[in-house]
Amino acid sequence: MPTISLTVNGKPVSAEADTRQLLSVFLREQLGLTGTHIGCDTSQCGVCVIHVDGKAVKSCTMLALQADGADVTTIEGLASEGEMHPMQEAFRDHHALQCGFCTPGMVMMSVVLARDNPDLDDDAIRHGLEGNLCRCTGYQNIIHAVRAGAKAMKG
Amino acid sequence: MEKFGIGQGIRRHEDFRFLSGKGTYIDDITHDGMVHAVVVRSPHAHAKIVAIEAQSAMAMPGVLLIVTGEDWTREGFGTMPTKSAVQKKIDGTPLNQPPRHALAIDTARYVGEPVALVVAETEMQAVDAAEALDIDYDELDAVVDPVKALAPGAPQLWDDIPGNFCLDFELGDKDGTQAAFASADHVVSLAIENNRVTAVPLETRGAIASYDPETENYLLENATQNVHANRATFAGDVLNIPEEQLHHIAPDVGGGFGAKNSAYGEPALILYAAKRTGRPVKWINQRGESFLSDTHGRGQLSTVELALDKDGTFRALRTSTIGGIGCYCWTVGPFTPSGGAARTQGGPYNFPAMYYSSKVAFTNTAPMDPYRGAGRPEASFQTERIIDYAARTLGFDPVELRRRNLMTPDMLPRKTPMGLDVDSGNFPEVFDRTLAMSDRAGYRARVAASAEKGIRRGFAIAPYMECTGGGPKEFAGVDFGRDGTVTLRVGSQSTGMGHETSMPQILAAELGIDFDRVTYVQGDTEATPIGGGHGGSRNLEVGGNAVLQAAREITAKGKRIAAHLLNSNEDDIDFADGAFKDVKTGQSIAMDDVIEASFETGRLPEAMDPGCLDTGTVYEREIITIPNGCHAAEVEVDPETGAVRVERFWAVDDFGKIINPLLADGQVMGGVAQGLGQALLEEIVYDEDSGQLLTGSLMDYALPRADDLPEMKIAYFEDAPTAKNPLGVKGAGEAGCCGAPPAIVNAVIDALAPDGVRHIEMPLTPEKVWRAIASAR
Structure with missing residues (x-):
């Protein structure tokens, strides 16, 4: 190999x-x-x-x-020095996860969406997350979390 | 110290784990020496297994074991019986139940049925050997449609079950209903299909089995929703060993929605393989395999009839259903199209008479078992569609027709004609609140704005009334550690609903202790003596009340300790806000001090020993609760393309007391999304001739995505408390699947009413909507 x-x-x-x-x-x-x-x-x-x-x-x-x-x-590498990444924090704060199985992919996608477009609106978030399925949340709280996470990332 | 009460939107305990990639799902677990199993599945819908030539596959690199039906028969393993709550036909004889083994013995009866198991050192080696396994099939005719399966001349699945007939069923007053129909001013009738769908939890099914030859004990780690019930099946029915010899654990489970309730064959196969190979054996389903072999749900064909008076007063409802359940009875397959769909017929409306009957057929398809709601979403959809159809065809306003026929609070408590015990609720109030929330005043302007773009806009409101289900008993155990920790063990099971938060929340609130001190244990047959797992929106209703009961037993014991410490009479001790207080002297002692004292012999009254606060208790529900509510949707339909967009969605739900509104919202939103999926996108399709699954991947089976959903507005009605359980909860998990499909479908029909469209079967894909418009014109 x-x-x-x-x-x-x-x-x-x-x-x-x-x-x-x-x-x-x-x-x-x-x-x-x-x-x-x-x-x-x-x-x-x-x-x-x-x-x-x-x-x-x-x-x-x-x-x-x-x-x-x-x-x-x-x-596993998203948090730094034991501090959750703002997007991880936002997901928890907005109850944007249930079973947690889609969550790592959803968070990693959201971080890039927010980094590339700091002024994301809801439509852009929904469109940007089209490639990430979630069967538990109905996406609504994910949208709210990404909105808040993007704002927090802007600082 | 943070104190949290019932009713607060506490953030979840489990989220840190899940957000940092530290969740432990079944495929994240490895054991020393672990080997891998791959299931070989039937490529045919119906075929005799003539011969399996395993020698050349056995000789391939790394291959350790190949298990076939012949091996299974030789070992004498037992079948897995159905636990359906309905077990008899109308004539009182038992339902027809074919023998269900963990794999096909000599005949495969659906595409995807396990035919062999290949175990190898690595997964790739197992996949290669599985592909090389030479199986000689003799293809037989297949039937996938339940109506055709029951018709004369249909291919027969089982030699001793003529006509592919599992059972028939009836509920309600047949003659009274007939009389009401005969004397009613109006009768409307509509054939309604409830499309066959599947749960698609994002984590596929999988398990790891281990065997210890010294103790002869098995360990099964399994992505399941129900460790206790399935242990009983695997140990008692299949392996024929005492239950204590099988330790069944569910690690973090990545969604279930019913599809992980059942005792499937694969875990039984790898338990055997673990013993044979002496190695831990892991099996993980691929997504394609899951579409083939996970249980499916809904899939009912019904004729629904409504009898009304001239003024629109409902006289009677009659539903006749045919449901297919695959080729086995599976775990509770026969229940959904019989008792499951019957109980909540008629929803929250005042029907003087109702009658439900059904026939259940065996078909050459994947098994049917519960999917989120298991009959109640079907009942809700059937009821709401026929009411809507009546309004359209007879000229009633659909909103007014519903409003005038709702049960009013003065009619409660009452038993519905289907035997459902409705104790509480205020259906008109919930209906009015939903209407108020939905901005009816602005509707005309929104219709006009849509029309400017050449788009039709429609609205519909859908009151629903359902019921809980699942195991009636639950265990809760509380253990106190000398280091201040509190461990709460419950036999119900979260597959994402947040029990690690909601259950400690109840305990912490009742005991007045810090929520973060509570460690939660679930999904482990050694942690709790019994457990009802997940299903039927039962956790808070049964499990939550078990926790409450445990907390109350602890405070009762605490009172005795406090009385001893305060030199008081036990009767004078009051417990509130985390402190025991002598109401006469005013002296008090904190719960934490009582917990500390409970470890010290010198501080305890006689007959109480150190550790005496540890408590294990079983709560048993007496009667199922009645979650209800009202959902409403506003949709846009493009008449040129048939595309539907749900623009707005509102829900007012009566779940009784809300323990954690954050988690309740999550249940509503997720349920509505799955309801929207069924209404607009999802459908399991089999080829009629070959019996092949045509929707066997995420490229063919459409799940709702983020931009398919609108921003939902959600509210709760908590002013009609139930006395059926001490917590006053009614259950929240399945409401969305009851409310959303009729609200969305009827809103589309409303949008297309001017075009003359009266009915479209789910899912309302652009093609179907376009064709409906075209043919109505």
Whole structure:
């Protein structure tokens, strides 16, 4: 098996990756980062969204080998020094999660949406989260959380 | 110290874990030496399994075990019986129940039915070997439509069950209803289909089984909603071992909505595989497999009839339903189209007479079991659609026709003609509040604004009345630690609803202790002696009252300790706000001090031992509660494309006492979203000839996405308390699925009424809406 080297949550890592292994599976199985979930087999659900070189990416749409040399952030790397990221705080404050399974992908997507467009309105949030399914919340509290999280990120 | 009371929107305990990626779902768990299982599923809807050639697959790298129906028969494992609350046909004989094994023994009867299990060192090795497994099938004719399944000449699924007939069922006053129909001024009748859908929790089903040869004990970690009931099935019915030998745990579960209630075959298969291989065995469903093999719900074809007087007063309601349940009775499959859909027929309306009858058929499809509401959403939809249809065809105002026929508070308590015990509620008030919230005054202007864009706008209001269900008993245990910790153990189960917050909230409020001190334990057969799991909006109603009962037993014991410490009479001790007070002397002692004293022999009265505050109790519901409310929707329909947008949505719900409004909102919003999904987007479709599932992925089965939903406005009505349980709660989980579909569908019909459209079957896809407009013109 080939070995790949990349930066994950700020730390350099090297690990073997099967040639047909998806990045989502690599993160979970080789690196033990199980916060990145897997919810489908057709890249529809978005529960595996992570950041690759600053972009929000469904990690099931990349082979692990394609991440060689990349800078990856997962949900585990979002908080810094024990402080929750403002988007994580906003999700809790607005009850924007129930079973929690879509939550890591939803938060990672929302952080990029808010970073790229600090003046997000509700329509932009709803449109921006189209690739992230949630079966529990009806999305409403997620919209409220992203609105508040984006505001908090602006500072 | 923060004190939180009942009724406050406390932020959730569990969120830190979930938000930081530290949740522990089944696929996040690994064990030393763990191996992987893949289920080989039938590619045919109906086929004889002629032969399974396993030798070459067994020889592939890493393969440890292949289990087939032949192995299962040889081992003598038992079948999984149905626990349906309805067990008899109308003639009193037992329902027809085919034997359900964990996998197909000699015939596969739906696409996706487990036919073999392959276990290998790695998941990839298991997948490769599963693909290589050589199975010789002899295809048979299949039938997926329940009406066709019951018709003469249909392919027969079971040799000893003629006509694919499971059971028939009736409830209500047949003759009285007939008489009311005969003498009514108006009778309307409509065929209504309640589309077959599936829950799609975002975490697929999966489990890990381990076996200890020394103790002969099994451990099953399982993404399930109901560890106790399913342990009884796996241990008692299948493996034939004492229940104590199977420790069943549910870790964090990523949604359920009914689809994780059942005892499925796969966990039984991997329990066996764990014993055979001597290794922990993990199985995780792929999403495609979940569409094939998760239980589906709804899927009822009904003829609904309404009898009215000239002035619009309802005289009687009659519903006749055919429901398919797949090829087995599964766990409670026969109940939904029989008792489940019957009980809440007629909703909150004053019907002098009602009659419900149904026939339940076996079909070559995935099994049917509860999906969020399990019969009540069907009843609500049938009732609301026929009322709407009556209003349209007879010329009544749909809002007024509903309003005038609602049960009024002076009629309560009453037993409905379907035997439902309605003790409390104020249906007209809830209706009026919903109307007031929905800005009827501004409606005409909004219709005009839509019309400017060439868009039709419609409105509908849908009062609903449902009931709780699920296991009637629940255990709550409270353990106090010397370090000040409090552990609360309950046998109900959260799959996202927030029990880790709402249940400690009740305990902390009752005991007057800090909410953050309470650690919550659930989903573990060793943590609680019994448990009813999740289902039927039962948690607060049964589990919450168990917690309340435990808290009251603790304060009763606390009074004795306090009296001892204060040199008082126990009868003079009052407990309030976390302190025991002697009402005569005014002396008081805090709960925390009493807890501390409970560990010290010298500070306890005689006959009380250290640790005496630890409490375990079982609460049993006497009678199910009646959640009710009123939902309303405003929609826009583009007549050129048939596209529907739900523009506005309002809900006023009577869930009794609201324990945590934040969590209650979450239940309403999520339920409405699933209701909207059923109304506009979701449908399980099988090919009529081949029996293949045509909606087997998230590319074919449309779930609601963030931009499919409007901003909902939600309010609660708490002025009609129930005395059916001490907490005064009525249940919140399934209301959205009862209210949203009729509100949305009837709003679309309202929008298209000028075009002459009277009915469209769910889901209201653009194509169906467009065709309805085109054919009405």
